[in-house]
Amino acid sequence: MSKSINILDEDYLQWVQDLCNRYRQSQIKAAVKVNKEMIRFYYELGRDMSEKKAEVRWGSKFFASLSRDLMTQNPGATCFSPTNLLYMRNFYRLYSNFLEITQQPAEQIEGEVIITQQLAEQIRNLIFSVPWGHHMYLIDKCSDNPTEALFYARETVKHGWSRSVLMNMYGTDLFERQGKGDTNFIKTLPSQKSDLAQEITRDPYCFGFTQLCEPYNERVLKDALITNIEKFLLELGTGFAYMGREYRLEVGQTEQFMDMLFYNVRLRCYVVVEVKTTKFEPSHIGQLGSYMVAVDHLLRNPGDNKTIGLLICKSKNRIEAQYALESSSQPISISEYELEKFYPEKLEGTIPSIEEIERKLNAKNEDGIEKI
Numbered sequence: 001m002s003k004s005i006n007i008l009d010e011d012y013l014q015w016v017q018d019l020c021n022r023y024r025q026s027q028i029k030a031a032v033k034v035n036k037e038m039i040r041f042y043y044e045l046g047r048d049m050s051e052k053k054a055e056v057r058w059g060s061k062f063f064a065s066l067s068r069d070l071m072t073q074n075p076g077a078t079c080f081s082p083t084n085l086l087y088m089r090n091f092y093r094l095y096s097n098f099l100e101i102t103q104q105p106a107e108q109i110e111g112e113v114i115i116t117q118q119l120a121e122q123i124r125n126l127i128f129s130v131p132w133g134h135h136m137y138l139i140d141k142c143s144d145n146p147t148e149a150l151f152y153a154r155e156t157v158k159h160g161w162s163r164s165v166l167m168n169m170y171g172t173d174l175f176e177r178q179g180k181g182d183t184n185f186i187k188t189l190p191s192q193k194s195d196l197a198q199e200i201t202r203d204p205y206c207f208g209f210t211q212l213c214e215p216y217n218e219r220v221l222k223d224a225l226i227t228n229i230e231k232f233l234l235e236l237g238t239g240f241a242y243m244g245r246e247y248r249l250e251v252g253q254t255e256q257f258m259d260m261l262f263y264n265v266r267l268r269c270y271v272v273v274e275v276k277t278t279k280f281e282p283s284h285i286g287q288l289g290s291y292m293v294a295v296d297h298l299l300r301n302p303g304d305n306k307t308i309g310l311l312i313c314k315s316k317n318r319i320e321a322q323y324a325l326e327s328s329s330q331p332i333s334i335s336e337y338e339l340e341k342f343y344p345e346k347l348e349g350t351i352p353s354i355e356e357i358e359r360k361l362n363a364k365n366e367d368g369i370e371k372i
Contacts, residue, residue, distance in 0.1 A: 015052070016066070016069050019048070020073045020074060023074060026038060036128045037128075038079070039127070039128045042088045042091055043099075045085070046090070046092030047096070050092055063085050064082050066080075066085060067082045067085055087136055087139055094142070097115075098115055098146065099120050126153060126154060130157060134153070134156055134163055135153075137163065138152055138153065141170060151178075152170060152175065158238065159238065172206040172208070172235075174202070177202045177206075179199050179201055180201065181201030181310070182321045182333065183197070183201060183331070184325040184331065187326075188328075189306065193267065193305060200239075201310070202236075202237065205337040205338075206235060207225065207235070207338065208340060210228060211224075212224055212339055217277060218276065222245065239264045240271065242262055243260075243263055244261050245259065247261040250298075251298075258274070259273055259274045260274075264308075267305060268303065269304055270295050270299060270307045271309070272288060274287070274288050274310070276312070276314065278313065279313065279314060279316065280317065280324075282323075285327070285334075289309065292307045292332075293330070310335070311332060311334045312336070312337050313334065313336055314336065316336055
């Protein structure tokens with residue numbers, strides 16, 4: 001049974017007044033750091049609603065009532081719509097296990113990660129740096145997986161992703177693919193470098209942006225990758241700088257031509273990329289390894305780290321790939337690619353605004369807030 005809010009409820013009225021004061025304080029701070037302070041306010045308001053068990057305490061029309069009262073005392077504020085308030089509550093619920101660390105004990109476990117006070121503060125600074133439109137998208141997509149939401153939030157801040165790029169990368173299942181290449185990095189790289197190198201791998205790589213369909217050959221695929229070099233760099237990941245295609249090296253009296261050469265500024269090393277439109281063959285490792293040795297001898301500078309190789313094939317047998325990697329002394333990753341996932345040509349505006357969501361809800365159900 002719905003419970004209406006008693007306008008004489010002093011606790012409720014005092015809380016609304018406190019929210020208004022906090023909101024005005026946030027507005028002042030927002031003149032310097034608009035996003036971070038407002039996102040912090042949204043999180044804290046979501047926490048208030050959860051801790052007060054507001055819907056149970058004040059009835060099924062709580063969101064509409066709170067929205068009305070906050071907007072009455074803050075004319076011109078557009079962030080207090082019922083739907084946005086619901087997003088704020090869900091925002092808190094999504095990340096609270098990462099951020100709400102009690103003093104005793106001093107740490108807790110979220111998934112397989114031990115959350116300490118220090119790590120919680122780092123995550124807090126990260127989360128509050130992500131634009132609200134990005135958070136709305138992640139709340140919708142990752143409501144049951146806060147670890148995945150945190151991954152995309154971190155990538156957004158690290159790369160400066162727009163909301164459309166975030167949608168792209170979520171659509172390609174980046175969370176499931178990143179760091180998943182079969183590698184021998186633990187054996188061939190120093191321990192402090194192997195984890196970072198593993199992070200730049202993906203399996204599979206998504207080449208849907210090429211818009212290729214069968215049949216196609218290796219040259220057609222490579223042409224399409226270079227034609228779409230910005231999207232290719234985005235798919236490769238952090239810190240890749242394109243050095244050239246069919247990159248020529250003179251080795252003794254012969255010439256060698258690598259498919260593509262990159263330099264990764266985070267790893268401070270050259271990266272040789274070989275793309276095969278066939279199933280992985282162990283001989284591919286020998287070919288790629290010879291290119292990498294040549295790069296180390298002819299291009300690598302004293303401040304550079306050891307060259308890394310990325311072999312991207314149409315398909316692979318994982319056991320066969322692992323055996324081949326064990327036989328090589330060069331740091332190599334083996335991954336597959338797929339063409340099935342297509343990047344939308346037009347992404348801006350594909351996420352409905354708060355107002356559009358509410359218009360649709362109100363058209364179906366006067367009390368539709370509770371059914372989101």
